[in-house]
Each structure stands twice: as C-alpha cells, then as structure tokens.
Amino acid sequence: MVGTDVRFDLVLLPGDGIGPEVIGAAEVVLGVVGDELRREGMALACVKHPIGGAAIDETGEPLPQATLEAALGADAVLLGAVGGPRWDSLGPSQRPEAGLLGLRQALEVYANLRPATMLDGLAERSPLRSESVGGLDLLLVRELTGGVYYGQPRGREGQGASRKAVDTMAYADNEIRRVAHVAFRAARRRRGRVTSVDKRNVLETSRLWREVVDEVAGEYPDVEVQHQLVDSMAMLLVQTPSAFDVVLAENMFGDILSDELGGIVGSLGVMPSASLGDSGRGLYEPVHGSAPDIAGKDIADPLGAILSVALLVEHSLELPWVARAIESAVQGALALGLRTPDIASGRAGERLVGTREMAGEVARLLAQELFTRQSLNGAYF
Ligand code: NAD
Ligand code: IPM
Ligand code: MN
Numbered sequence: 001m002v003g004t005d006v007r008f009d010l011v012l013l014p015g016d017g018i019g020p021e022v023i024g025a026a027e028v029v030l031g032v033v034g035d036e037l038r039r040e041g042m043a044l045a046c047v048k049h050p051i052g053g054a055a056i057d058e059t060g061e062p063l064p065q066a067t068l069e070a071a072l073g074a075d076a077v078l079l080g081a082v083g084g085p086r087w088d089s090l091g092p093s094q095r096p097e098a099g100l101l102g103l104r105q106a107l108e109v110y111a112n113l114r115p116a117t118m119l120d121g122l123a124e125r126s127p128l129r130s131e132s133v134g135g136l137d138l139l140l141v142r143e144l145t146g147g148v149y150y151g152q153p154r155g156r157e158g159q160g161a162s163r164k165a166v167d168t169m170a171y172a173d174n175e176i177r178r179v180a181h182v183a184f185r186a187a188r189r190r191r192g193r194v195t196s197v198d199k200r201n202v203l204e205t206s207r208l209w210r211e212v213v214d215e216v217a218g219e220y221p222d223v224e225v226q227h228q229l230v231d232s233m234a235m236l237l238v239q240t241p242s243a244f245d246v247v248l249a250e251n252m253f254g255d256i257l258s259d260e261l262g263g264i265v266g267s268l269g270v271m272p273s274a275s276l277g278d279s280g281r282g283l284y285e286p287v288h289g290s291a292p293d294i295a296g297k298d299i300a301d302p303l304g305a306i307l308s309v310a311l312l313v314e315h316s317l318e319l320p321w322v323a324r325a326i327e328s329a330v331q332g333a334l335a336l337g338l339r340t341p342d343i344a345s346g347r348a349g350e351r352l353v354g355t356r357e358m359a360g361e362v363a364r365l366l367a368q369e370l371f372t373r374q375s376l377n378g379a380y381f
Contacts, residue, residue, distance in 0.1 A: 010077070011077045013049055013077060015096070018355075033326075081291070115138070141179060233247075272287070301355070339353065
C-alpha cells in the first residue's frame with residue numbers, strides 16, 4: 001500500500017457546550033488514525049469550522065456559508081453538538097439547531113445509524129437488569145431528512161389567547177423507500193431482522209410508511225420484517241431490548257427512541273451515530289447534545305464522539321480494521337477501569353477520569369493495538 005496517494009479531508013464542527021471538549025477528544029484519537037494512514041501511504045487532513053451557537057456568535061448565522069462549503073467538499077464531517085440556553089430565545093431559523101438541520105439536509109444524509117450496544121462493564125449503569133441488557137446489540141436506523149422536522153407549512157401566528165402553531169409531518173414514497181433499503185441491507189449483514197416503527201393507527205404518514213416498508217421487505221425474502229407501534233415499542237425497548245436487531249423509524253420517533261436507548265446502555269454519552277446518504281460523504285455525531293449542565297468541566301464522556309470516529313473510519317474511510325481497533329481500544333480503557341462520571345458505578349477497580357484523560361488512554365491503547373497488528377503483519381521485521 002505504501003506509495004499510494006490517498007488523502008482524506010475531514011471537517012470538524014465542534015459546536016457548543018461539551019461539543020468542543022468531545023471533538024478535542026476525538027482529535028486525539030484521529031491523530032493516531034492519521035499516523036496509521038501515513039504508514040499505509042495515505043494522509044488525513046482535518047480542518048475546523050464553526051456551527052450552531054458558536055457560529056452565531058462569530059458570524060450571525062448558525063450554518064455559515066464557509067462551513068457549509070467545507071462540509072460539502074469533505075470526505076466526512078464530524079460534529080460535536082449544538083445548542084444551549086444562550087441561544088434559546090432566537091427565532092426558529094436562527095437557532096443553533098437550525099444549523100444542524102440545514103447541514104443534514106444539504107449533505108442529503110437521510111439515513112442515521114445509531115448503534116446501541118452494551119459496552120463491557122457498563123451493565124451496572126443500566127437501569128435495567130443485567131440479564132436483559134447483556135446481549136443488547138441493536139441498530140436504530142433513523143430517517144433524518146424528512147418528516148415533521150422539515151414538513152411545510154410550519155410556523156405560528158396570532159397573539160395572546162389566539163396564538164396558533166403548526167408543524168407538518170409529511171413523507172413521500174421515495175423518502176421512506178431509500179431509508180428502508182438501508183435498514184434491510186444492514187439486517188442482512190447482522191441477524192436478519194427489521195422492526196419498523198410507526199403510528200399507523202393514527203397517522204397517514206405512518207400508513208404510507210408501513211405500506212412502503214412492506215414493499216421493500218418483498219425484495220429481501222431472507223430478512224424477517226415486523227411492525228411495531230411507536231408507543232408499544234418504547235415499552236418493549238425497556239422490557240426486552242436484546243430481542244431487537246435493526247429498528248427502523250421515522251425522524252422524530254427515531255430521535256426519541258435513541259435517547260431511550262442511551263438510558264438503557266448506561267449513558268447517552270457513549271452513543272455514536274453515522275448519517276449517510278448516496279453521495280458517499282458522511283456526517284458523524286455523538287447522539288448526545290451540548291450538555292450545558294456539565295460543559296467546560298472536563299467531565300463529559302468522550303466515548304460517543306470517539307465511537308463516532310470509528311463509524312467514520314468504517315463508512316467514509318473504508319478502513320474496517322482501524323474501526324475495529326478503535327472499538328477495541330475503547331473496550332480496553334473500560335477494562336482498565338477508566339470511567340467518566342456518567343458511567344462510574346463506584347465499584348472497586350474503577351478510576352474516575354476526565355474527558356482528556358479518557359481520550360489519552362484510548363489513543364494510547366489504539367496506537368498499541370495498531371502497532372501490534374503491524375508487527376504481526378511483518379511490517380517491522
Ligand atoms: P443533552 O444530550 O445535551 O443532555 C442530556 C443529559 O445527558 C444531561 O444531563 C447531560 O449532562 C447528559 N449528557 C449528555 N452528553 C453527555 C456526555 N457526553 N457525557 C456525560 N453526560 C452527558 O440534552 P439536552 O440537555 O436536552 O439538550 C441540551 C442542548 O443540546 C439543547 O440545546 C439541544 O437542542 C441540544 N442538542 C443537540 C444535539 C446535537 O447537536 N446533535 C443533540 C441533542 C440535543
Ligand atoms: C439529535 C438532536 C437533534 C435532533 C436536535 C439538536 C436538532 O436531538 O441529533 O438527536 O432532534 O435531531
Ligand atoms: Mn436527539
């Protein structure tokens with residue numbers, strides 16, 4: 001491989017609150033990934049741009065043109081989090097969150113993969129009994145660029161007692177079809193089961209959703225499909241989370257269920273995500289938000305961001321062995337007993353660490369892992 005001339009361009013969007021802290025942690029890990037790529041004759045270049053509240057403060061807009069252009073020109077984008085109380089009184093299109101929604105739409109990343117797995121040693125932190133979360137390995141596929149987040153008309157009118165507000169949930173056949181294909185393809189590589197979530201007993205969009213999902217299911221006779229109403233799904237996830245393989249949901253249902261899964265696996269802080277479309281360019285972000293309550297204290301859990309780097313390396317850089325090495329370095333740090341406060345359970349053998357120390361340890365273990373692999377391959381002999 002040495003001598004090839006491949007360069008990956010990454011855009012880092014730290015954003016607000018704990019965003020810059022977890023992206024700082026991800027950068028430490030990306031540094032080790034960059035070293036590995038260099039050994040293989042490739043290169044990794046990272047540039048940072050503002051988004052969300054930070055961008056509003058700097059430029060007056062949550063998604064500045066320069067940020068958008070850089071993201072559109074990148075191989076992959078890694079985002080921290082946006083939003084916070086400082087910008088909460090701004091109008092709907094000026095809010096930090098509008099920057100993120102605009103970015104997802106511009107990148108056309110309609111499929112948001114949110115894996116929920118039980119990391120070793122974290123079962124203690126789950127509010128559920130360890131026997132029901134032990135084998136949890138679920139992939140939530142959330143539709144990301146449609147539904148009530150984007151439907152028109154939306155807005156509000158009137159004053160006082162005559163105030164009115166409207167949001168519109170709308171889905172077209174192809175918006176459902178393309179994300180359903182992502183779910184069925186993923187199920188083929190996993191345990192062969194898709195559970196599609198809807199509210200077809202009430203919503204027109206859900207009736208269409210179920211119809212289209214069944215049509216797509218017809219193209220995957222080897223995959224088992226099951227439908228579940230979203231309210232009972234919320235209950236089943238706490239009752240028997242390990243019974244699910246791939247869970248497919250529209251935008252808002254997927255948003256809500258993914259935070260529930262964060263609670264189930266012990267902390268929202270460890271949940272990663274990958275948002276993909278047809279362009280090959282991906283957007284990667286931890287599932288958590290800007291966590292203003294813990295920002296600036298070096299106590300945020302960086303594992304969601306670091307595991308998002310693993311997803312980036314897998315899907316956008318197509319280097320699965322490096323992705324596996326990152327995941328195994330995360331497991332290694334947990335096995336050594338390292339815990340940020342959100343995942344600490346106070347047991348003997350645990351060591352409470354901050355964001356930076358956790359990232360440093362994961363990076364050290366990753367470097368070790370990659371070096372051992374090189375040695376085994378004979379690269380150093
Ligand atoms: P949040 O996810 O920021 O926080 C929820 C709870 O989880 C808080 O108690 C927080 O301290 C904790 N938490 C979150 N991430 C953590 C981490 N990495 N380590 C340890 N603890 C962590 O949700 P919220 O408080 O409802 O929202 C805060 C802001 O974040 C809002 O402005 C919201 O719009 C925004 N938000 C942004 C994103 C995103 O950028 N992708 C996602 C969700 C929420
Ligand atoms: C998420 C967040 C976002 C969403 C917000 C911040 C716009 O909650 O990524 O889960 O609702 O999609
Ligand atoms: Mn959310």
